[in-house]
Amino acid sequence: MTIVDLLHSNGRTRAYRDFLLGRSGVVIDILTYGANTLVKLDGSHQDLPAGVRRWSVHRDDLAVEAVAITEELSAPSYRAGVTGTGSEAVLHAVVLSESTSLCTEPIGPLPISGWSLPFIPASPRACTRCAAP
Ligand SMILES: [Zn+2]
Structure with missing residues:
Protein backbone atom coordinates (compact mmCIF):
# COMPACT_ATOMS: atom_id res chain seq x y z
CA MET A 1 0.00 0.00 0.00
CA THR A 2 0.98 3.62 -0.37
CA ILE A 3 -0.14 6.52 1.80
CA VAL A 4 -1.71 8.91 -0.69
CA ASP A 5 -3.55 11.28 1.62
CA LEU A 6 -4.08 12.00 5.30
CA LEU A 7 -7.49 13.62 5.32
CA HIS A 8 -9.26 10.94 7.31
CA SER A 9 -6.63 9.65 9.68
CA ASN A 10 -6.34 10.59 13.33
CA GLY A 11 -4.60 13.75 14.54
CA ARG A 12 -1.41 12.06 15.66
CA THR A 13 -0.95 10.54 12.22
CA ARG A 14 -1.91 13.76 10.43
CA ALA A 15 0.74 15.68 12.40
CA TYR A 16 3.34 13.66 10.45
CA ARG A 17 1.68 14.26 7.10
CA ASP A 18 4.79 15.60 5.40
CA PHE A 19 6.79 12.57 6.46
CA LEU A 20 4.12 9.99 5.75
CA LEU A 21 2.74 11.02 2.38
CA GLY A 22 4.02 8.78 -0.37
CA ARG A 23 5.40 6.18 2.02
CA SER A 24 4.77 2.56 1.19
CA GLY A 25 4.40 -0.50 3.35
CA VAL A 26 1.95 -3.21 4.23
CA VAL A 27 -1.38 -3.26 6.07
CA ILE A 28 -0.93 -5.51 9.08
CA ASP A 29 -4.22 -5.04 10.88
CA ILE A 30 -7.68 -3.56 10.57
CA LEU A 31 -8.77 -1.32 13.43
CA THR A 32 -12.05 0.20 14.62
CA TYR A 33 -14.49 -1.81 12.53
CA GLY A 34 -12.57 -1.52 9.31
CA ALA A 35 -12.25 2.25 9.10
CA ASN A 36 -8.66 2.44 10.23
CA THR A 37 -5.75 0.24 9.38
CA LEU A 38 -2.49 -0.40 11.10
CA VAL A 39 0.25 -0.08 8.53
CA LYS A 40 3.88 -1.09 8.76
CA LEU A 41 6.14 1.17 6.73
CA ASP A 42 8.94 0.00 4.51
CA GLY A 43 12.35 1.53 4.89
CA SER A 44 15.28 1.53 7.27
CA HIS A 45 14.78 2.51 10.89
CA GLN A 46 16.64 5.85 10.66
CA ASP A 47 14.41 6.76 7.76
CA LEU A 48 11.08 6.36 9.58
CA PRO A 49 8.94 9.33 10.66
CA ALA A 50 9.78 9.90 14.35
CA GLY A 51 11.41 6.46 14.32
CA VAL A 52 7.97 4.85 14.23
CA ARG A 53 7.28 1.98 11.86
CA ARG A 54 3.62 1.29 12.66
CA TRP A 55 1.00 3.92 12.05
CA SER A 56 -2.76 4.00 12.28
CA VAL A 57 -4.00 5.30 8.94
CA HIS A 58 -7.58 5.60 7.74
CA ARG A 59 -8.21 3.22 4.87
CA ASP A 60 -9.44 6.05 2.63
CA ASP A 61 -5.95 7.56 2.86
CA LEU A 62 -4.32 4.47 1.41
CA ALA A 63 -3.85 3.22 -2.11
CA VAL A 64 -3.74 -0.53 -1.74
CA GLU A 65 -2.23 -2.37 -4.68
CA ALA A 66 -2.71 -5.90 -3.39
CA VAL A 67 -6.30 -7.08 -3.25
CA ALA A 68 -8.22 -8.67 -0.42
CA ILE A 69 -6.57 -7.36 2.71
CA THR A 70 -8.99 -9.28 4.87
CA GLU A 71 -8.15 -12.58 3.22
CA GLU A 72 -4.47 -12.07 3.82
CA LEU A 73 -5.13 -11.38 7.46
CA SER A 74 -7.33 -14.37 8.04
ZN1 LIG B 1 -7.43 -34.32 5.33
Missing part, protein backbone atom coordinates in the same frame (compact mmCIF):
# COMPACT_ATOMS: atom_id res chain seq x y z
CA ALA A 75 -6.30 -18.01 7.94
CA PRO A 76 -3.57 -19.04 5.55
CA SER A 77 -4.94 -20.48 2.35
CA TYR A 78 -4.35 -24.04 1.31
CA ARG A 79 -4.31 -25.77 -1.99
CA ALA A 80 -6.34 -28.91 -2.39
CA GLY A 81 -4.65 -32.30 -2.40
CA VAL A 82 -6.39 -35.52 -3.35
CA THR A 83 -6.37 -39.01 -1.89
CA GLY A 84 -8.32 -41.81 -3.54
CA THR A 85 -9.79 -41.69 -7.01
CA GLY A 86 -13.19 -41.33 -8.64
CA SER A 87 -16.09 -41.41 -6.20
CA GLU A 88 -13.66 -42.24 -3.37
CA ALA A 89 -11.66 -39.06 -3.86
CA VAL A 90 -11.24 -36.87 -0.80
CA LEU A 91 -9.90 -33.33 -0.90
CA HIS A 92 -7.40 -32.37 1.76
CA ALA A 93 -5.93 -29.01 2.73
CA VAL A 94 -2.23 -28.78 1.90
CA VAL A 95 0.18 -25.95 2.61
CA LEU A 96 1.53 -24.76 -0.74
CA SER A 97 5.08 -26.05 -0.42
CA GLU A 98 4.27 -29.29 1.37
CA SER A 99 3.22 -32.74 0.26
CA THR A 100 1.41 -33.67 3.47
CA SER A 101 -2.11 -32.50 4.31
CA LEU A 102 -3.23 -30.88 7.55
CA CYS A 103 -4.57 -34.25 8.71
CA THR A 104 -1.12 -35.75 7.90
CA GLU A 105 -2.30 -37.80 4.90
CA PRO A 106 0.43 -38.08 2.25
CA ILE A 107 -0.86 -36.32 -0.83
CA GLY A 108 -0.26 -37.39 -4.39
CA PRO A 109 0.25 -34.83 -7.11
CA LEU A 110 -2.92 -33.48 -8.67
CA PRO A 111 -3.83 -35.27 -11.91
CA ILE A 112 -3.12 -32.12 -13.89
CA SER A 113 0.44 -31.10 -13.17
CA GLY A 114 1.13 -27.45 -12.68
CA TRP A 115 -2.34 -26.78 -11.32
CA SER A 116 -3.13 -25.93 -7.78
CA LEU A 117 -6.73 -25.71 -6.69
CA PRO A 118 -7.67 -23.86 -3.53
CA PHE A 119 -8.93 -26.03 -0.69
CA ILE A 120 -12.60 -25.24 -0.01
CA PRO A 121 -13.69 -26.55 3.41
CA ALA A 122 -17.38 -26.42 2.38
CA SER A 123 -16.84 -28.75 -0.57
CA PRO A 124 -18.79 -32.02 -0.24
CA ARG A 125 -15.55 -33.90 -0.91
CA ALA A 126 -13.53 -32.02 1.69
CA CYS A 127 -11.80 -34.08 4.34
CA THR A 128 -13.60 -33.46 7.62
CA ARG A 129 -10.36 -33.38 9.61
CA CYS A 130 -8.77 -30.84 7.26
CA ALA A 131 -11.93 -28.71 7.20
CA ALA A 132 -12.25 -28.51 10.99
CA PRO A 133 -11.33 -25.04 12.25
Whole structure:
Protein backbone atom coordinates (compact mmCIF):
# COMPACT_ATOMS: atom_id res chain seq x y z
CA MET A 1 0.00 0.00 0.00
CA THR A 2 0.98 3.62 -0.37
CA ILE A 3 -0.14 6.52 1.80
CA VAL A 4 -1.71 8.91 -0.69
CA ASP A 5 -3.55 11.28 1.62
CA LEU A 6 -4.08 12.00 5.30
CA LEU A 7 -7.49 13.62 5.32
CA HIS A 8 -9.26 10.94 7.31
CA SER A 9 -6.63 9.65 9.68
CA ASN A 10 -6.34 10.59 13.33
CA GLY A 11 -4.60 13.75 14.54
CA ARG A 12 -1.41 12.06 15.66
CA THR A 13 -0.95 10.54 12.22
CA ARG A 14 -1.91 13.76 10.43
CA ALA A 15 0.74 15.68 12.40
CA TYR A 16 3.34 13.66 10.45
CA ARG A 17 1.68 14.26 7.10
CA ASP A 18 4.79 15.60 5.40
CA PHE A 19 6.79 12.57 6.46
CA LEU A 20 4.12 9.99 5.75
CA LEU A 21 2.74 11.02 2.38
CA GLY A 22 4.02 8.78 -0.37
CA ARG A 23 5.40 6.18 2.02
CA SER A 24 4.77 2.56 1.19
CA GLY A 25 4.40 -0.50 3.35
CA VAL A 26 1.95 -3.21 4.23
CA VAL A 27 -1.38 -3.26 6.07
CA ILE A 28 -0.93 -5.51 9.08
CA ASP A 29 -4.22 -5.04 10.88
CA ILE A 30 -7.68 -3.56 10.57
CA LEU A 31 -8.77 -1.32 13.43
CA THR A 32 -12.05 0.20 14.62
CA TYR A 33 -14.49 -1.81 12.53
CA GLY A 34 -12.57 -1.52 9.31
CA ALA A 35 -12.25 2.25 9.10
CA ASN A 36 -8.66 2.44 10.23
CA THR A 37 -5.75 0.24 9.38
CA LEU A 38 -2.49 -0.40 11.10
CA VAL A 39 0.25 -0.08 8.53
CA LYS A 40 3.88 -1.09 8.76
CA LEU A 41 6.14 1.17 6.73
CA ASP A 42 8.94 0.00 4.51
CA GLY A 43 12.35 1.53 4.89
CA SER A 44 15.28 1.53 7.27
CA HIS A 45 14.78 2.51 10.89
CA GLN A 46 16.64 5.85 10.66
CA ASP A 47 14.41 6.76 7.76
CA LEU A 48 11.08 6.36 9.58
CA PRO A 49 8.94 9.33 10.66
CA ALA A 50 9.78 9.90 14.35
CA GLY A 51 11.41 6.46 14.32
CA VAL A 52 7.97 4.85 14.23
CA ARG A 53 7.28 1.98 11.86
CA ARG A 54 3.62 1.29 12.66
CA TRP A 55 1.00 3.92 12.05
CA SER A 56 -2.76 4.00 12.28
CA VAL A 57 -4.00 5.30 8.94
CA HIS A 58 -7.58 5.60 7.74
CA ARG A 59 -8.21 3.22 4.87
CA ASP A 60 -9.44 6.05 2.63
CA ASP A 61 -5.95 7.56 2.86
CA LEU A 62 -4.32 4.47 1.41
CA ALA A 63 -3.85 3.22 -2.11
CA VAL A 64 -3.74 -0.53 -1.74
CA GLU A 65 -2.23 -2.37 -4.68
CA ALA A 66 -2.71 -5.90 -3.39
CA VAL A 67 -6.30 -7.08 -3.25
CA ALA A 68 -8.22 -8.67 -0.42
CA ILE A 69 -6.57 -7.36 2.71
CA THR A 70 -8.99 -9.28 4.87
CA GLU A 71 -8.15 -12.58 3.22
CA GLU A 72 -4.47 -12.07 3.82
CA LEU A 73 -5.13 -11.38 7.46
CA SER A 74 -7.33 -14.37 8.04
CA ALA A 75 -6.30 -18.01 7.94
CA PRO A 76 -3.57 -19.04 5.55
CA SER A 77 -4.94 -20.48 2.35
CA TYR A 78 -4.35 -24.04 1.31
CA ARG A 79 -4.31 -25.77 -1.99
CA ALA A 80 -6.34 -28.91 -2.39
CA GLY A 81 -4.65 -32.30 -2.40
CA VAL A 82 -6.39 -35.52 -3.35
CA THR A 83 -6.37 -39.01 -1.89
CA GLY A 84 -8.32 -41.81 -3.54
CA THR A 85 -9.79 -41.69 -7.01
CA GLY A 86 -13.19 -41.33 -8.64
CA SER A 87 -16.09 -41.41 -6.20
CA GLU A 88 -13.66 -42.24 -3.37
CA ALA A 89 -11.66 -39.06 -3.86
CA VAL A 90 -11.24 -36.87 -0.80
CA LEU A 91 -9.90 -33.33 -0.90
CA HIS A 92 -7.40 -32.37 1.76
CA ALA A 93 -5.93 -29.01 2.73
CA VAL A 94 -2.23 -28.78 1.90
CA VAL A 95 0.18 -25.95 2.61
CA LEU A 96 1.53 -24.76 -0.74
CA SER A 97 5.08 -26.05 -0.42
CA GLU A 98 4.27 -29.29 1.37
CA SER A 99 3.22 -32.74 0.26
CA THR A 100 1.41 -33.67 3.47
CA SER A 101 -2.11 -32.50 4.31
CA LEU A 102 -3.23 -30.88 7.55
CA CYS A 103 -4.57 -34.25 8.71
CA THR A 104 -1.12 -35.75 7.90
CA GLU A 105 -2.30 -37.80 4.90
CA PRO A 106 0.43 -38.08 2.25
CA ILE A 107 -0.86 -36.32 -0.83
CA GLY A 108 -0.26 -37.39 -4.39
CA PRO A 109 0.25 -34.83 -7.11
CA LEU A 110 -2.92 -33.48 -8.67
CA PRO A 111 -3.83 -35.27 -11.91
CA ILE A 112 -3.12 -32.12 -13.89
CA SER A 113 0.44 -31.10 -13.17
CA GLY A 114 1.13 -27.45 -12.68
CA TRP A 115 -2.34 -26.78 -11.32
CA SER A 116 -3.13 -25.93 -7.78
CA LEU A 117 -6.73 -25.71 -6.69
CA PRO A 118 -7.67 -23.86 -3.53
CA PHE A 119 -8.93 -26.03 -0.69
CA ILE A 120 -12.60 -25.24 -0.01
CA PRO A 121 -13.69 -26.55 3.41
CA ALA A 122 -17.38 -26.42 2.38
CA SER A 123 -16.84 -28.75 -0.57
CA PRO A 124 -18.79 -32.02 -0.24
CA ARG A 125 -15.55 -33.90 -0.91
CA ALA A 126 -13.53 -32.02 1.69
CA CYS A 127 -11.80 -34.08 4.34
CA THR A 128 -13.60 -33.46 7.62
CA ARG A 129 -10.36 -33.38 9.61
CA CYS A 130 -8.77 -30.84 7.26
CA ALA A 131 -11.93 -28.71 7.20
CA ALA A 132 -12.25 -28.51 10.99
CA PRO A 133 -11.33 -25.04 12.25
ZN1 LIG B 1 -7.43 -34.32 5.33
